[in-house]
Amino acid sequence: MPRIYLSPPDISPNDHASVDAVLTSNWVAPVGPALDAFETAVAKRVNRTHAVALNSGTAALHLALQILGISAGDAVVCPTLTFAASANPICYLGAEPVFVDSEAHTWNMDPDLLEEALQCRQDIKAVIVVHLYGQCAEMHRILEICSRFEVPLIEDAAEALGAHYRGRPAGSMGAFSFFSFNGNKIITTSGGGMLLADDNAAIQHARYLATQAREPVAHYEHKSIGFNYRMSNVLAGLGNSQLADLDRRIQTRRAHFNAYQQALASLPGLEFMPIVEPEAPNYWLTCLTIDPETSGCSRDQLLSALSAADIEARPLWKPLHQQPIFKDTTCYGGAFATRLFERGLCLPSGSSMSLSERQFIIDTIHSAWAKSAHK
Known part of the structure; x- marks a missing residue:
């Protein structure tokens, strides 16, 4: 029997046809109709109004933290039981991660310990909650705690596309949320991610930063430091057929x-x-x-x-x-x-x-x- 992998890509004839259609159209640059359609479809699936497709979930978290104004001297809460990519972007911005243990019911962030951290640390400026292995954290308590302390919540739903919490889709509950479409996720674009929010201005700012902060003029004009974070139209073509499945x-x-x-x-x-x-x-x-x-x-x-x-x-x-x-x-x-x-x-x-x-x-x-x- 051939080697059995943990969570390999699941590629169908429809995926081949979808990518071939994008290549036939010659829309292979980091923009195009497949990219627009993928952003719209994922946002609709999780009851969000705005989305921007990126080259990784890590890029999405980095942009969310930057838009929230996280910088040196700030602290950001993150679960300890997660992949390092949930914490690394905190460090990109010179901020300090503060880790919180899991609870026994879901293996996700412990709301009691989150509340303790927010009571003890006045420098915490954001909270990242991870929906581990495709199951949502205890969001009713985490949302209430973050609201009470007036700290924005980011949903790391990298592993949880299609999951729900009390009828609400994973990725619909924080100020920002994001997904990963890495090769081992439930759907894949080979590499990729998506940042979502209900704040149009915030997502448009993320789109601006993700395209090298290029100003909307004929020549190349830059007033901010930007990033090369956009997903390609070809990969979005794969994402569209994968999402349908x-x-x-x-x-x-x-x-x-x-x-x-x-x-x-x-x-x-x-x-x-x-x-x-x-x-x-x-x-x-x-x-x-x-x-x-x-x-x-x-x-x-x-x-x-x-x-x-x-x-x-x-x-x-x-x-x-x-x-x-x-x-x-x-x-x-x-x-x-x-x-x-x-x-x-x-x-x-x-x-x-x-x-x-x-x-x-x-x-x-x-x-x-x-x-x-x-x-």
């Missing part, structure tokens, strides 16, 4: 989660990521934790067994407060995220994964448990 991808990944849970839940010491609203996540990745004392099998032993079977699985995100670059950064809490990292992993969850591949993964995990029981 989003609901099927969510259903397929949910089916993977349910099948894993049904087949593996009886194994001692194994627990799946808790799901608060079963119909709400996009199930980007199926995640679980292993208690080595109960199971006799550690996280790393299972990773080794899967790797030996040519199955890609990965640990959960290493908490940012444990990363060498952020070792001196303040973190409120941290023990829960550390425990998740030490015990947690992600299983292959791609929407192109076959039923036989999924069964092979399940059989490999059962085999690993059986071997550990005989040690």
Whole structure:
């Protein structure tokens, strides 16, 4: 059996046709009708009024922070259990990240610790909340806390396109929100991202900054420092066909989660990521934790067994407060995220994964448990 990847791109004949149509039109520059259509379609999908397509989710976060006026001397809250790209743009602007631990119900930012951070730090000028692995954070409390402290909220929905929270789409709730369309996400443009808001002036300013801050005159005129952050029309063509297939991808990944849970839940010491609203996540990745004392099998032993079977699985995100670059950064809490990292992993969850591949993964995990029981 060929190697089974964690979350590979899912490319269909419709994707080929969509990209070919863009190439045939010769609209290959960083503007064009496919780009306009992609921005409109994503904004409509998540109930936003304005959007700008960019070359990465990281670029989107960088622009959001810059438009909010974040600079040296400011602090910005970010979850500790996330990818480094959720914190790096804070540092681009010379500001200080302040990390907050996760809570047990969703593995996302702990609202109590967020409130504690805002009470203790007067220099916090923004909050970034991450919807981890396709499940939304406890947004009703986080929104209320941010509103009470008058601190703008940015939704890092990079992993959560198509997810919902109490009926509201992921990416519809913060002052700004953004998605990633990297190759491993639920839909892909190979590389790319999108910044969204209901503030037209803010998104137009982001569009201006993302196109090298070029002034609207015939010659090249610049009054601000800009960035080369725009998505190309070709990649947007791929995004349009991928977005049209989003609901099927969510259903397929949910089916993977349910099948894993049904087949593996009886194994001692194994627990799946808790799901608060079963119909709400996009199930980007199926995640679980292993208690080595109960199971006799550690996280790393299972990773080794899967790797030996040519199955890609990965640990959960290493908490940012444990990363060498952020070792001196303040973190409120941290023990829960550390425990998740030490015990947690992600299983292959791609929407192109076959039923036989999924069964092979399940059989490999059962085999690993059986071997550990005989040690």
